[in-house]
Amino acid sequence: YAPYRQSERLALYLRYAQALLDRGAAYPCYCTPEELAAERERARAQGVPYRYSGRCRDLAPEGRAAFEAAGRRPALRLRVADRTHPIVVHDLIRGAVSFPPEHLDDPIIVRSDGWPLYNFANVVDDHLMAITHTIRGAQHLSNAPKQLVMYEALGWTPPAMAHLPEILGPDRKKLSKRTGAVAVRELAAQGYLPEAVLNFLALMGWHPEADREVYGLEELVRTFDIAAVGRSPAVFDPAKLTWLNGVHMRRALADHPERVVDICLRVLQDAGLVPRPASAADRAYVARVVEVLGDRLKVGADVLAYGDFFFTDTVRVDPQAAAQHLARPETRELLRALADRVAAQGDGWDRAKAEEAVRGLAAERGVSSRAIIHPARVALTGKTVGPGLFELMEVLGRERVVQRLRAAAA
Structure with missing residues (x-):
């Protein structure tokens, strides 16, 4: 399916943009940023949501020629708002979600400089790469009807779509750095086990058994059903993640203690307490410390909280x-x-x-x-x-x- 960088796929995007133009599913828009800003200001003053006025939607050829003679370079807009029937997204989680076209906008799909925007490039990439399912956050549900219009206009079968519930912080507000929004690499640096993070994230909005929290990867694969994912926002609870990691850490200590040694060794090296690379003697000493700390190790970073004195x-x-x-x-x-x-x-x-x-x-x-x-x-x-x-x-x-x-x- 190469090339994979969007910057190397520009010719593909422009080919299908022209196809949308030829089929009347898209049109050139010559509006300037100043004109669009004025439209937004009028909508704000009237207290209504902004939607593009459609002033270029049915522009006559002579009007286009005049704009181009004046040096205006058009963007490309998708024709959505003048459709006569609702656009229905069949979501694997939310069921049928209907979008009346009068509540939708004609989005720009190619900028005036010739570069495609996300929604259009995404449709082309997903189709050409034979994507069967697109699973995104609920905030992207509003993009789905626009993408379905593109699939229909290009004669393509859209992939199955699912929109996962939003994840909130423990305070039930938007997840932030303060309430647990961290990159996976940060969790790895703190010594969380991959299987524990996977276990935790799999249960964000999905819970196959009411009285069970701990799952292995094979069980998750065998049990998971996207239709059973809830629609309500899930809560990211750092305390629960740490508890789950402790459970998986105890399993690792019993079955594969060398994995825990590796994790704690990286934490100690990052803290400057063990040299990098570590000698065989260094590793053996860390292994003894891990054995002594035992179940106190909920995450790898606990080797510092409970055992830093071993290394100073x-x-x-x-x-x-x-x-x-x-x-x-x-x-x-x-x-x-x-x-x-x-x-x-x-x-x-x-x-x-x-x-x-x-x-x-x-x-x-x-x-x-x-x-x-x-x-x-x-x-x-x-x-x-x-x-x-x-x-x-x-x-x-x-x-x-x-x-x-x-x-x-x-």
Whole structure:
């Protein structure tokens, strides 16, 4: 079906524009921008919707010749408004939608510089490329009757048409950047899984089962019925997207954990915390972090929210957490003692040795393990919540654990 760039298909468009002229389905319009602006102003003053007056619709040959002699270059308009019967769009979602011709305009389909406009180029491209279905947003429904007139005039069978409901933000207003309007590449950069985004978008206006939200690609393909898509606007709920991604992320962690490692690795590289390209050792370390964070990873970016401390030399301690868990002198003394205990352990370092150090110190001092676990977590991570303390101590390694405990106790 090449060429594919519209700039390389101009000869095709002009050929079919001439066909519309020859069949009386289009006509040259010599109106200047100033004349059209004056028409719009009169309509505005009268409080009525603007529609082209049709002053060039039935222009006599001598009138055309006079305009051309004056140097006017015509645009090409589609003849729509003088049709005698309604134009009916058979929409796969909305059923039969009737458009009385008197409520329609004669749209420009080729500008005076010879370049086609969207509606006309789209019809030519869809026909020549054997498009069977055109699925667009509801805001394009008003274009459909104009396109049907072109298909009819050119003797072509139009494709099946469907117009999807509008997508609104959580506030039920037009979707904006603030309420979730992001490009797919931005979702990818935040670490959303393709199958989760697809699952979420498929349910925008279509819901095959009232009590079910999670679908795989094969199920969506097998189940989808465009006639079952609703007509009312759908709501883009970022919280639901994140929840769905968490479900798919857990599946990926169980079945293909390397995919989650890849996603988190890209997020960390974009944040400058892991070099690009990553070494085998870098990747192995990220894999250990992913395993420890586990179900906390709803999206790839959560590796920063819950695990940035794994990839930094120092820890940024939340001031409120420090005031709650690190301010008392006896707490800092416990952290110093824990650091000494960890440093004095023999060769090898793992979760069991970390737990032994914490619980052994608690027993020795006659305090609950929690009196050490909570301050140690803040000292090591800067946070009050996160993965299990002993698991994160193992991943951080003995040297960093000792260094951070002593820094917090200073």
